[in-house]
Amino acid sequence: MKNSKIGTFITLVAGIAWGLSGVSGQYLMTRGVTVEMITTLRLVISGVVLLGVAYLTSRDQLMAVLKNKTY
Secondary structure: OHHHHHHHHHHHHHHHHHHHHHHHHHHHHHOOOOHHHHHHHHHHHHHHHHHHHHHHHOHHHHHHHHHOOOO
16 A cells, blocks of 8 residues: 555656646747757756766665776
């Protein structure tokens, strides 16, 4: 039951975020911001957020990936 409530909450938050991003994108495009700039900004912000979550949840694994110089 607890997992069901958490899943429902996450789904609601994701839906709200998706709706807000569409409205925000429309607003910014009417103000002259290009689609490429919006896309770049969204990708950079999401990348920073994902790195922050990875750092907080599994710091050792993240550091191992970042220090790996085989690529």
